[in-house]
Amino acid sequence: MLQYVFHRLWQSAVTLVLASMVVFVGVRALPGDPATVMAGEQADEAAIKAVRAELGLDSSLLVQYLKFVKNALTGDFGRSIRTGSPVSDMIGTTLPVTVQLALYAMAIAVLAGVIGGVIAAVYRGRWPEWAANGFSLAALSVPTFWLGILAVLYLSVQLRWFPASGYVSPLDHPLKGIYFLTLPALILGLTHAAVVQRQTRSSMVETLTADFVRTARAKGLGRGAIILRFGLRNSLIVVTTIVGLQLGALIAGAVVTERIFSLPGMGKLTLDSLFTRDYPVIQAVVLVITTSYIVINLLVDVLYTVIDPRVRVSGRAK
Template sequence: MLWFILRRCGSAVLVLFLSSVLIFLGIRALPGDPASVMAGQEASPAAIEAIRKEFGLDKPLPAQYVDYVGQTLTGNFGRSTQDQIPVADILAERLPVTLELSLLAMLVAIVVGVGAGIVAAVRRGRFADYVATGFGLAGLSVPHFWLGLLGILLFAVTWRVLPASGYVPFTEDPAANLQRMILPALVLGTGFAAILMRQTRSAMLGALSADYVRTARSKGLSEAKVVGAHALRNSLTTVVTVLGLQLGALISGAVVTEQIFVIPGFGKLTVDAVLTRNYPVIQAVVLVTVIGYVLVNLLVDIAYAFLNPGSGCREAPVTRHWRRFRRRPMPMAGLVLVVAFVLLALIGPLVTGDPAAQDYLATLAPRRARTRWAPTTWAGTPSPGSRTAPRCRCRRACCPRCWRWWSASRSGWSPASTGAGWTRS
């Protein structure tokens, strides 16, 4: 068990490192100069250059990445380019809102999805099964934004039982907070509940037809104990795995839901930062989201090992896994591409220099014409009227180069009749 947990933690650290590299390079690849955006349209070049030096944008990309990692490890995400507020304070204000919405949506999804899946599996082929299957199909088909607008129209405008939008912190008024978070949580958790229902129903149908369930029923156990203690426990491994995999979809769905219900969370913060090109906020939001996603998947792996101890804790050592990994061409090709991409991104600026200081128009300009060399005398000196020193000194009339320059020369020199050199005409 300990070896399994350590190996999963090592994999999580590797994923976080690669994610930080991709986030850093992806933000730098966005069009536009962040220094120009922060300085404004009427800023002078000196002011733009001062901003670049202040934020370290004039350094090579490897140096910028090292500074970025060092500041991130200390909790310093920089300052917002709009109002100069520390990004850490903005995250501390917006993160609890998104966490509350995600937890409430996950609670709705678990209660509705797992319960409907169990009922559909136990009542297979009956009316309850058809109702649960129809609910799952509707939850997967209806988009969040349409369901949110429909909920506002029904519960806030027509029936007037819930507020349409807004947010009240839980510490100020818990009742008003829950009253404003019920409708967004229902909208966000509906699609997630549909996925959980389908997965739970499929896993429960496989477990109810297993031999150990048939043996438990033959012993005279009640149906509730057979379903809850035997079938459901062995089906939870699939449910827990789906919970971890769908967390990313839950966070991405929170962006639309927060925009509809005007909730000041991570989703609204991300949209506002992208529209205003607030690069420090974008980096921090994406990095915190990735960290949360990796940590949740790590907890899911550990919970999966506890639920099914014989599945992942007795895996082979690292060397055996590496040998298995090498036998598969596609993962090896992907690993090589990722390593090559990271190396090029880190070494490329050291070789080419600062991309902002290079003059790419000069490289596209046409080459200058070659200098024409005039014929020489017997002593090897340039002929009268020539501009530069000669290249060819063979002084033979049969030489194509000398004959060409002799015909173009205005000095009056001509090839000798013997072909030995140049004579005065």
């Protein structure tokens, strides 16, 4: 077990180093010069060079990268070119909003997806399966931004069931915070619920048609026990994989939803930074999102060995 975890840890470390290189080079490949933006369009060449030297952009790419890695390891991502504020403070303010939204949306996706998948698997060939599959098809087909706009116009503006915009931290005011996050979490979680549902159904159908399930039925085991003990339990490893991947996607893909509902999260910070070529902020945001992907996938791999001991194979986990 420890050997398996160590093996995954060094793989994750290598992935993170490679990702940091891609992030660093990719950000500098963006068109535009942040020094020109910061100095102003009317600034002369001397002023632009002074700003570039102040930001360290006159050094070689290798020197800039090594400095970036050294500072990032200590949690220092520099200062924003746009606002002058420490980037770590900006991320510390916006990241909790995105994480709260992602966790809420994932909870909705898992609950709706697992229930829909179980229904579709148990009632194969009947109307409950058609209804569940129709929901997943619609959720996958409708763009999130369009659904979000419709939800704001109908559920917020006309019916006034939910606020159209704004944010209250659930840590400060739990009920009010959940109320403000409910509608964006529903919109964000629908597509992911469809993915969870399809994978749950596929895994349960395979399990429920297996020989050992037929044997359990022949021995008189009840339908509910078969569904819970065999079907759902054996589907957990598939659901865990999907949840891990989708949670990382939720954190990275909340940009549009946060924009529609005016949430002060990482999405708004990312867009504002891209528009102004704010190198330090863009680098930090992408690195944080990449790290979240790697950490979540590492946790999922470790959870495999807890959910299903058969995963402790290949010699590394023994």
